[in-house]
Amino acid sequence: MSTFSHISVQDVADFSGTVSIVDIRDPQSYANGHMPNAAPLNNDNFATFVEQTPKDTPVVVVCYHGVSSQQAAQVIAQQGFETVYSMDGGFEAWRLANPVETE
Template identity: 85%
Template sequence: MTTFSHISVEDVANFNGDVAIVDIRDPQSYANGHMPNAAPLNNDNFATFIEHTPKDTPVVVVCYHGISSQQAARVIAEQGFNTVYSMDGGFEAWRLAQPVESGLS
């Protein structure tokens, strides 16, 4: 069975090694602020992400509050990725605990 794991904001902040952080929130929310090194992921670029991201790269999926990221993480895991996480609390939890990059800089 293909599955994903949950990961805390703190564990993402302290992650060692390569990791692909994908933000599935709407483009305006992403532009207003996102996690460092996070890339927007949506229906338009999903196939490109799957094709160009090595399957052994850990993937962290971020949404607003950690709910919709679970379904997206499951879909990504089903594409053959070895390690997929849904970040608990989502971007809102990150925003409260960590620095945020603004798209306006």
């Protein structure tokens, strides 16, 4: 059974190579600030994400505080992705130490 791993904010910041960062927070929160290169992911675009993202691309799931992202990461892992992470501390932890982009 596919599962996900936990990853720290620092490890995500240091990630080299291709990675898909998906933000599962609500659209307003995403617009108000998100991680660079993060894409919003919700029920409306989930199927498209699964179809269009190579299964060998590492996926980092980001939510508010790193709780909801664990369940979402599990669901994504079950879609056949090889490497899936839930970012501990979520966007709130990222925002304290790293750059944030707004719409």
